[in-house]
Amino acid sequence: MEVVHNGEMFSESAKPVPAANARPLAAAVNDGAVQVPPFVKAYFMQHFVAALYSTPQNFNPNPKWASPLKDPENSRVWCTDCHKDAQLNFANMPTIEKNPMIAQVEKNKAFMADLMRKWVARLNSDQFDAKIKLKHPVDCLTCHETNPAPDR
Numbered sequence: 001m002e003v004v005h006n007g008e009m010f011s012e013s014a015k016p017v018p019a020a021n022a023r024p025l026a027a028a029v030n031d032g033a034v035q036v037p038p039f040v041k042a043y044f045m046q047h048f049v050a051a052l053y054s055t056p057q058n059f060n061p062n063p064k065w066a067s068p069l070k071d072p073e074n075s076r077v078w079c080t081d082c083h084k085d086a087q088l089n090f091a092n093m094p095t096i097e098k099n100p101m102i103a104q105v106e107k108n109k110a111f112m113a114d115l116m117r118k119w120v121a122r123l124n125s126d127q128f129d130a131k132i133k134l135k136h137p138v139d140c141l142t143c144h145e146t147n148p149a150p151d152r
């Protein structure tokens, strides 16, 4: 996390591991034990937030998706609604493009479901600033056609 403190462009701050590490990485990702770098999480965050405004870009989006926001035209959920610590340089953050590492993490259901549970909990929480912008509490089926992690 150190690198993102100094105003460096976020996309430059964490490079994917070299190809030589691809196999151990695949194994670790499948275990759910991998250390996922912040820029990968930021990629997902950008897509989660976008899914409050437009059809979610997940594998199996809810065909009846509708924005859960009271005012999807004018109101915005900001990164800083949930990230108060200002450790991340949100102002300079570019749109993060998908790369092979992201594509691999995306298939790790355990990791993704865990990240999503925490994200949704914060979205619906009085402790954070997004909740007042919602029409109703959000759950997995707001954006996914079927529960993507029914095993928990």
Ligand code: HEC
Binding pocket: 001, 037, 038, 039, 041, 042, 045, 046, 049, 077, 078, 079, 080, 081, 082, 083, 088, 090, 093, 115, 118, 119, 120, 122, 123, 130
């Ligand atoms: C609804 C709440 C919410 C919003 C909005 C949100 N995040 Fe997050 N973010 C989270 C949660 C929850 C985590 C996971 C924290 C954890 O793993 O303990 C997280 C983690 C992260 C991390 C990883 C931090 C680390 O230490 O590894 C990054 C980077 C990040 N978010 C960036 C963003 C960006 C960029 C945006 C805006 C596009 C954003 N977040 C919007 C809730 C949110």
Ligand code: HEC
Binding pocket: 043, 044, 047, 048, 051, 052, 056, 057, 058, 059, 060, 106, 107, 108, 109, 110, 112, 113, 116, 117, 120, 138, 139, 140, 141, 142, 143, 144, 148, 149
């Ligand atoms: C606001 C919309 C939204 C909500 C609510 C939501 N998700 Fe997601 N979810 C997404 C998006 C968008 C992606 C794709 C992220 C990417 O890969 O770009 C995703 C991806 C996933 C994935 C990876 C597989 C896939 O379909 O891409 C899993 C697993 C997942 N979500 C589980 C959950 C669970 C469990 C919940 C409830 C706790 C949940 N999600 C709630 C939008 C949402």
